[in-house]
Amino acid sequence: MVHVVTAGGSQARLRRHAPFVVSIVAGLALWEVVGRHTNPAFMVSFSETMARLWALAASGQLGAQFLESAKLFGTGFALALAVGMPAGLLLARVPSLRVGVEPYIMVIYATPLVALIPFILSLMGFGFGPKVLVVFLFAVFPVLYNTIEGARSIKTELIEVARSYRSSEWALWREVMVPYTLPFTMTGVRQAIGRGLVGMVAAEFFLSSTGLGQLIMTASQNFDTGAVFAIILIIGLLGVGLMRVGLMIENHFARWRV
Amino acid sequence: MTASLANRLTGPSTVLSRTLTGFAILATWEAVVRAFAPPYVAKPSTVALAIPRVIVDPAFIEATRVTLTAEGLAIALVFGTIIGLIMGRSVIAERSLRHYVNGFYAVPMIVVLPLLSLWFGYSGAARLATIVFAAIFSIIINVADGARSVPRDYLEVANSFRSGRLRTMIDIVLPSSMPYFLAGLRLAAGRALIAAVVAEFFTAIGGLGYYILYHSRTFRHDEAFVGVLLLAGFGVGFELLVAWSTRRFLPWYRRDEATE
Numbered sequence: 001m002v003h004v005v006t007a008g009g010s011q012a013r014l015r016r017h018a019p020f021v022v023s024i025v026a027g028l029a030l031w032e033v034v035g036r037h038t039n040p041a042f043m044v045s046f047s048e049t050m051a052r053l054w055a056l057a058a059s060g061q062l063g064a065q066f067l068e069s070a071k072l073f074g075t076g077f078a079l080a081l082a083v084g085m086p087a088g089l090l091l092a093r094v095p096s097l098r099v100g101v102e103p104y105i106m107v108i109y110a111t112p113l114v115a116l117i118p119f120i121l122s123l124m125g126f127g128f129g130p131k132v133l134v135v136f137l138f139a140v141f142p143v144l145y146n147t148i149e150g151a152r153s154i155k156t157e158l159i160e161v162a163r164s165y166r167s168s169e170w171a172l173w174r175e176v177m178v179p180y181t182l183p184f185t186m187t188g189v190r191q192a193i194g195r196g197l198v199g200m201v202a203a204e205f206f207l208s209s210t211g212l213g214q215l216i217m218t219a220s221q222n223f224d225t226g227a228v229f230a231i232i233l234i235i236g237l238l239g240v241g242l243m244r245v246g247l248m249i250e251n252h253f254a255r256w257r258v
Numbered sequence: 259m260t261a262s263l264a265n266r267l268t269g270p271s272t273v274l275s276r277t278l279t280g281f282a283i284l285a286t287w288e289a290v291v292r293a294f295a296p297p298y299v300a301k302p303s304t305v306a307l308a309i310p311r312v313i314v315d316p317a318f319i320e321a322t323r324v325t326l327t328a329e330g331l332a333i334a335l336v337f338g339t340i341i342g343l344i345m346g347r348s349v350i351a352e353r354s355l356r357h358y359v360n361g362f363y364a365v366p367m368i369v370v371l372p373l374l375s376l377w378f379g380y381s382g383a384a385r386l387a388t389i390v391f392a393a394i395f396s397i398i399i400n401v402a403d404g405a406r407s408v409p410r411d412y413l414e415v416a417n418s419f420r421s422g423r424l425r426t427m428i429d430i431v432l433p434s435s436m437p438y439f440l441a442g443l444r445l446a447a448g449r450a451l452i453a454a455v456v457a458e459f460f461t462a463i464g465g466l467g468y469y470i471l472y473h474s475r476t477f478r479h480d481e482a483f484v485g486v487l488l489l490a491g492f493g494v495g496f497e498l499l500v501a502w503s504t505r506r507f508l509p510w511y512r513r514d515e516a517t518e
Contacts, residue, residue: 019353027358042377099272100279110497111490112452115467117459118474118482123299197366198452205368206459220372228373236365243364 044226049233052226061215062234069211072128073200076135080192084140085185088147092154092181093173102148109141113199117206126208134207138199142191150184151177186253190246197239300479305487308480318469318485324382325458325465326492330389331450337390338397338446339439343427345398346405346435359402363395367453371460385457385465392453393446400442404435437508444500451493 028046035045044052056062091098117134124130154176162172204213212231219227284302291301312318345352345359370391371384378384408431416426458467466485473482 020357023354023357026354096275100275103276104279104283107490107494110448110493111486112448112455112493114452114455114459115470115486115489118471119300119479122474122477122479123295194364194366198368201366201369202456205371216369216372220376223376225373225376228376232365232369232373235369236361239364239366240361 041223041225044229048226049229052224053230053233056215056227056230062231065211065215066234069200069204069213072131072203072211073135073196075128076132076199077139077192077196079132079136080139080143080196081189083136084143084188084192085147088144088151088185088188089173089177089181091144091148092151092177098148098151105141105144105148109145113137113141114202117202121207131203131207131210134203135196135199138202139192139196142195143185143188146188146191147181147185150181153184154180183250183253186250190243190250193242193246194239197235197242201235298477298479300483304480305483308484309487312481312484318481321464321466321469321485322488325454325467328450330386330454331393331447333386334390334393334397334446334450335443338394338442339401339432341394342398342401342442343405343431343435346402346408347427347431352402352406359395359398362391363399367392367449368456368460371457374457375461380461380463382463384461385454385463388453388457389450392449396445396449397439397442400438400445401435404438405431407438408434437504440500440504440508444497447496447500448493451489451496455489 031046033045035043035048040048053062091101116137120130120133124133158176158180159172162176167175200211201213204211205217209217212235216228216231216235219225219231288301288303291299295301341355341359345355367388371388374387374391375384378387412430412434413426416430421429454465455467455470457463458465459471462468462471466489470482470485473479473485
């Protein structure tokens with residue numbers, strides 16, 4: 001991850017970005033060559049994937065399904081934040097409650113929650129609600145877990161000092177609790193983005209099929225390998241992009257992490 | 259996270275409040291299901307009754323064996339470590355592979371299922387491939403981080419004793435990146451478990467995931483939930499194992515938090 005920082009403008013930039021460009025171009029070329037020499041039912045070349053992607057986009061299918069997926073991810077993720085952050089802070093403030101609850105949160109955090117999908121299907125059936133629940137479940141525990149982790153790191157002295165200066169409850173939250181736990185929460189948010197995306201695709205695969213998940217399922221059932229590659233590429237880029245955003249958020253808040 | 263997990267689970271002063279919370283959770287679950295849900299829905303009392311029945315069921319034992327055979331994880335470990343070591347010690351390898359490794363790591367792993375089942379058929383091979391895909395990148399990333407952070411003094415000493423490249427790799431770089439390796443392993447194991455379950459849902463090949471799917475579809479949620487409990491136990495058990503081995507074998511190392 002270490003960039004070599006050298007003095008000088010464009011030449012240094014060129015040297016820094018050249019390996020990236022070269023490796024991406026080489027990768028695409030390799031993909032193209034392998035794709036052209038393999039059975040098209042198994043593997044298609046980069047150019048064909050792009051052509052298929054263009055066709056999907058031009059027909060409006062890609063855009064519509066993308067929005068569908070985005071709605072699912074957005075709703076589940078927003079709910080996870082809306083529940084995870086306050087609940088984490090509350091547990092942070094009330095140690096007696098936290099002590100009782102945290103082992104269970106850790107156990108659930110370490111459990112592969114995908115295993116609950118068949119239960120959700122048979123209890124809640126098809127529809128938007130159960131799918132949102134899946135995204136929510138995938139995303140909420142990293143937020144909760146990391147917020148609690150942050151709360152554990154608050155030194156008791158800080159709260160004692162605030163207390164002895166007769167700080168109000170509100171001021172205590174504003175000045176001590178939130179600033180101390182927020183960087184940890186943001187680590188949780190970054191993890192939640194990754195897990196939420198897995199949840200989104202899992203929900204679209206195994207509950208009622210919609211969005212990009214449906215697009216990829218239909219394509220693979222029709223042995224439309226080009227479309228399978230195209231949508232994997234789209235979801236992959238989405239993952240990379242959102243991960244970047246998550247890292248940026250995390251680093252932004254990490255600046256005041258102690 | 260994990261180094262202190264064991265301590266947290268066994269602090270004497272907190273056992274009582276944890277037990278009480280546990281009972282409260284189970285009681286709420288039991289009451290809610292009894293009041294609102296149809297009788298086939300899993301609740302603590304009936305799940306508990308199902309446990310002795312399920313764990314002697316040959317189908318369940320076979321499913322457990324199939325899912326928890328860690329061959330996929332082993333493959334990911336061996337190749338991930340090799341690639342990671344090379345990336346950590348060679349600038350060219352690092353620069354040409356870094357974007358791919360980071361990129362694939364960020365891809366929601368289950369999205370490759372349709373492609374892998376197209377390539378490998380609806381078979382155990384598809385599950386194996388999914389597990390390797392899910393697990394290998396976190397190992398590569400962590401091992402590469404570890405190999406990069408080997409103290410320069412060690413390498414200089416090795417150099418002045420005219421140690422060969424391979425020898426330095428095996429005797430110095432590998433042991434020195436052990437803590438990173440364990441952090442990667444912890445992540446990889448969790449992802450591998452998810453991958454195994456998801457692959458079984460998708461391809462309907464036998465295993466714990468399929469056991470859960472089949473029993474919940476036929477409205478035997480209690481039996482299915484025993485499978486979930488086993489998966490949870492496995493997930494937690496692995497975390498504890500990694501935490502324990504870090505403390506036991508790398509006691510000088512105090513980095514509780516792994517990168518995810």
